[in-house]
Amino acid sequence: MYKAAEDRYEKMQYLRCGKSGLLLPRVSLGLWHNFGSVDKYENMKDMIHTAFDEGITHFDLANNYGPVYGSAESNFGKIMEEDMRPYRDEMIISTKAGYDMWPGPYGNFGSRKYLMASLDQSLKRMGLDYVDIFYHHRPDPETPIEETMEALSDIVRSGKALYVGISNYNSEQTRKAAAILKENHTPLLINQVRYNMLDRWTEEDGLQDTLEEVGAGMIVFSPLAQGMLTDRYLNGIPEDSRAKRNHFLHEDSITGELIEKVKKLNEIASDRGQTLAEMALAWNLRKDRVTSVLVGASRPAQILDNVKFIQKLEFTDDELSKIEEILK
Numbered sequence: 001m002y003k004a005a006e007d008r009y010e011k012m013q014y015l016r017c018g019k020s021g022l023l024l025p026r027v028s029l030g031l032w033h034n035f036g037s038v039d040k041y042e043n044m045k046d047m048i049h050t051a052f053d054e055g056i057t058h059f060d061l062a063n064n065y066g067p068v069y070g071s072a073e074s075n076f077g078k079i080m081e082e083d084m085r086p087y088r089d090e091m092i093i094s095t096k097a098g099y100d101m102w103p104g105p106y107g108n109f110g111s112r113k114y115l116m117a118s119l120d121q122s123l124k125r126m127g128l129d130y131v132d133i134f135y136h137h138r139p140d141p142e143t144p145i146e147e148t149m150e151a152l153s154d155i156v157r158s159g160k161a162l163y164v165g166i167s168n169y170n171s172e173q174t175r176k177a178a179a180i181l182k183e184n185h186t187p188l189l190i191n192q193v194r195y196n197m198l199d200r201w202t203e204e205d206g207l208q209d210t211l212e213e214v215g216a217g218m219i220v221f222s223p224l225a226q227g228m229l230t231d232r233y234l235n236g237i238p239e240d241s242r243a244k245r246n247h248f249l250h251e252d253s254i255t256g257e258l259i260e261k262v263k264k265l266n267e268i269a270s271d272r273g274q275t276l277a278e279m280a281l282a283w284n285l286r287k288d289r290v291t292s293v294l295v296g297a298s299r300p301a302q303i304l305d306n307v308k309f310i311q312k313l314e315f316t317d318d319e320l321s322k323i324e325e326i327l328k
Helices: 041-053 071-090 112-126 145-158 171-183 201-205 207-214 256-272 276-284 300-311 317-327
Strands: 014-016 023-025 027-030 058-060 092-097 131-136 161-167 188-194 217-221 292-295
Touching: 023 027, 027 041, 027 300, 041 071, 041 300, 071 112, 092 112, 092 161, 112 131, 112 145, 131 145, 131 188, 145 161, 145 171, 161 171, 171 188, 171 207, 188 207, 201 207, 207 217, 256 276, 256 317, 276 292, 276 300, 292 300
Parallel strands: 027 058, 027 292, 058 092, 092 131, 131 161, 161 188, 188 217, 217 292
Antiparallel strands: 014 023
């Protein structure tokens, strides 16, 4: 029977999410990959245990994570039942709906029907009475935002979720969503977006400023740019890399210019006594504008690697200036 490490809370740092009462770990575990029906169950269990032992309390899912759709939630539910149930009150579990989930007109986007049905399915798969955060996974250009936000508010009022989140919403969309949710007395907790050294659209869009204004936090996925901000590509593209086999990262996006930038960043990381990945993760959290970074893993050792940077989050002004110069 799994027993959590007694020193787990000494290893992790936590930050208040926006103006809420909720503290999130600076590192959260995303179950987008490697928790599906095609993956090894014992490895999944080991990763959940390892993460929790390192003080990672936040586990992030979505209805269609797999493959197959729903299987990440089902596997997580099995792990909860077998090992993690005694620790439920120490965990922040989130799920989402907004992308394709089931056939027909009611299994996608942002209608009240889809969101409520999807969460009921997710809770059943995970064997939970409630999730801590329920997200609308992407903006819906067709459904009125009032309908989507009202559904999220009603879900919180029903007790099936404690907090409301949005994902992939830009600054303007976030402002509209937050205003409706505030009026409903179910304030926006968090926005989950893609952000890293090589993809800074949230800065150009003004999203980070907007989130501070409305009192919401920010959690980021792809903080290592699908592996580009690691040592994987310093000497070209390995045969077993994501760029060779993953449709989310294309081989032609790894240019000579990009590899040169990554090499220069790696030199700064080395001077800091960190790996490039450690520095890239720490950079995401600089100045506390990002509440937490979502990391994925294919084995427990990767999780251990991905929490090491917590020991050195601070940057000097000179380091930040050099990084900015490289990223221009």
